[in-house]
Amino acid sequence: MTEQDIKKGLAGVVVDTTKISKVVQETNSLTYRGYPVQELAANCSFEEVAYLIWNGELPTQAQLAEFNERERSQRAISQELVDIILGLPQDTHPMHVVQTAVAYLGAVDPEAEAEGEEANRRKAERLYAQLPTVVAIDHRRRHGLDPVAPSAELSYAENFFKMVFDEVPEPEVVRCFDISLILYAEHSFNASTFTARVITSTTSDMYSAVAGAVGALKGALHGGANEAVMAMLEEVGTADRASAWIDEALAKKAKIMGFGHRVYKNGDSRVPTMRKAFEEMVKVKGADDLLALYNAFEEDFVGRKGIYPNLDYPSGPAYHLMGFDTPQFTPIFVMARITGWTAHIMEQQASNALIRPLSAYDGAEQRSVPTER
Numbered sequence: 001m002t003e004q005d006i007k008k009g010l011a012g013v014v015v016d017t018t019k020i021s022k023v024v025q026e027t028n029s030l031t032y033r034g035y036p037v038q039e040l041a042a043n044c045s046f047e048e049v050a051y052l053i054w055n056g057e058l059p060t061q062a063q064l065a066e067f068n069e070r071e072r073s074q075r076a077i078s079q080e081l082v083d084i085i086l087g088l089p090q091d092t093h094p095m096h097v098v099q100t101a102v103a104y105l106g107a108v109d110p111e112a113e114a115e116g117e118e119a120n121r122r123k124a125e126r127l128y129a130q131l132p133t134v135v136a137i138d139h140r141r142r143h144g145l146d147p148v149a150p151s152a153e154l155s156y157a158e159n160f161f162k163m164v165f166d167e168v169p170e171p172e173v174v175r176c177f178d179i180s181l182i183l184y185a186e187h188s189f190n191a192s193t194f195t196a197r198v199i200t201s202t203t204s205d206m207y208s209a210v211a212g213a214v215g216a217l218k219g220a221l222h223g224g225a226n227e228a229v230m231a232m233l234e235e236v237g238t239a240d241r242a243s244a245w246i247d248e249a250l251a252k253k254a255k256i257m258g259f260g261h262r263v264y265k266n267g268d269s270r271v272p273t274m275r276k277a278f279e280e281m282v283k284v285k286g287a288d289d290l291l292a293l294y295n296a297f298e299e300d301f302v303g304r305k306g307i308y309p310n311l312d313y314p315s316g317p318a319y320h321l322m323g324f325d326t327p328q329f330t331p332i333f334v335m336a337r338i339t340g341w342t343a344h345i346m347e348q349q350a351s352n353a354l355i356r357p358l359s360a361y362d363g364a365e366q367r368s369v370p371t372e373r
């Protein structure tokens with residue numbers, strides 16, 4: 001086996017087919033079930049996109065009403081789970097809180113091991129309905145606040161704001177958030193989705209696959225980058241300091257968070273839409289300094305390296321302006337990606353082959369265990 005035979009990081013390796021989304025590298029485009037993501041963001045709610053991802057078609061008004069009613073009726077989590085979240089150490093990483101909640105939901109779900117389309121749909125919809133409640137309770141306990149009960153009168157996004165801040169903000173803010181959920185919902189065989197498919201391929205259950213995916217998403221090279229972007233922009237501070245900060249970071253060979261992508265090498269198709277949403281947030285909140293820093297940093301880094309922003313670059317500062325704490329950004333990503341993950345889990349189950357690649361051994365030669373040691 002030669003070096004060329006080894007596909008480190010599985011770069012460029014096609015491991016299976018999927019009908020859920022298509023990433024076209026050459027044109028930097030992304031479609032969910034055939035629809036360009038920009039069009040979905042412009043014309044649909046996150047709920048409609050969730051339905052599309054699971055069902056392959058956009059819902060009719062009647063189908064959407066039924067789907068939303070099911071989701072709204074399942075938002076509450078048990079007091080036992082609330083107590084588990086409240087009992088975790090104050091400095092537990094919010095992604096660990098989410099992972100703990102997913103494992104708990106699996107532990108108490110009588111359907112956890114049930115196979116088949118119907119049971120999987122029910123489990124996926126329960127996770128979709130309950131994850132925002134988990135993330136919101138975790139936010140509030142960090143601020144010393146009691147949970148706010150979910151409301152069946154509000155949309156997915158509105159209800160999340162209500163549970164976090166005890167109020168629903170301006171419609172423009174809710175719409176920006178909804179757009180971010182649409183853009184984060186699905187992205188083919190990214191690291192966390194692939195993790196979910198690997199776990200599913202062993203015939204393990206949906207909750208185990210989702211808990212594993214949460215772990216994969218947490219890392220800064222993947223979903224954790226939206227938090228890292230905000231931390232980075234806060235460290236840089238002002239637009240006039242961007243250039244010197246980048247000089248120093250590149251001298252240390254650091255990766256610049258929110259830039260670069262394994263698949264898109266000439267720009268991420270989701271960025272223009274999310275950038276517009278971020279600009280809308282800047283307008284609502286009067287945060288021109290943050291926009292100036294964002295632009296100066298981007299212009300400088302792209303100019304030097306020709307490496308373009310990914311979705312996490314605009315979404316991090318947009319979530320900041322919406323009022324979310326930085327460590328909650330990746331859990332919000334989970335609330336969106338739960339749709340894509342669970343669709344892939346079902347697709348993997350429907351046409352399964354154990355995912356088990358090979359390795360090229362380059363360790364010690366075979367030897368005998370010494371008798372004296």
Ligand code: ACO
Pocket residue numbers: 009220221222223225254255256257258259260261262263307310311312
């Ligand atoms: N900052 C500095 N240099 C970079 C960056 C970056 N953000 N991204 C790529 N490069 C450089 C690499 O150092 C490498 O240079 P070299 O050839 O001189 O060694 C070259 O570009 C190729 O980069 P790789 O890391 O090999 O490309 P890969 O496809 O493995 O990486 C990745 C993609 C991990 C996303 C990378 O661009 C990165 O670390 N970005 C920052 C983290 C980030 O924003 N992640 C979010 C991804 S999108 C998402 O999950 C929603």
